[in-house]
Amino acid sequence: MPKRKHSLEVRLLMHRLRPKAKLKVIGEEKLLRENEPFVMVCNHGMWHMPVAAILNLSVSFRPWIHDVMLKKETCKHELEKILEKIPEISERMKDRIASFGGKLVSRILNDFDPIPVVRGCSREVIKTLQISIEALKNGDNLLIFPEMPRCSCADIDQEAKMAEQLRDLYTGFAQLGKLYFRQSGKSLRFFPIYINREKETLQIGDAVCFDAGNDAMAEKHRISGELYRRLKLMAEN
16 A cells, blocks of 8 residues: 655654664565555554654554544643653653643644554454454554553653563454454454664564464464564564
8 A cells, every 4th residue: 555645744753753763674575565454563662662663664554552642631641651750850841841742742643543542441442443454454554562561660761671671462452363354354464573772673573364264262362472472582583
């Protein structure tokens, strides 16, 4: 599918950030030769990995994004929680940064036509999956970050360090395989992507393909587990 056209504001911002976040991309030919839509499963870290993925991947996609980051008020609140852990910044400055950042970040994220992810609500999870299936049927690739939540530390540097470690993956996202097969008759492919900040690399592994012949519950766990295993191998090598 053709690359999505972004607003002028976002294009200018990406142009400025791209040289600073340049990574060596390994294995992107695996994505470029695909004729069917696919799902990219990437490690998250804190905010670094999503930004790096957006700036370094050549293929078009719609990202899964936590819904609180898509509204300026709730985005401001999320930024405030991060800024609370940086004592060097005055309270007045924190409020200014959070207010400005909430508006800017939410506006930029919405420019990517994201699929909102609501945590802890089964009805909204189903909605996320339904929107995702429609996107796939329309030819959109998906970029998701299904790691379990990172631990929260009082010290921002310690939290960032722990966030670099690969965490277990949720399994719910893997239901996309069953749902997509049910509606299209095609086996969805999930590509593991691991971003290593220290080595400045973005590595794309071999796809895990949905197998309609397996039990649905077992297949969901197989896909999630195999993607985690491949991400872990990339992290260790």
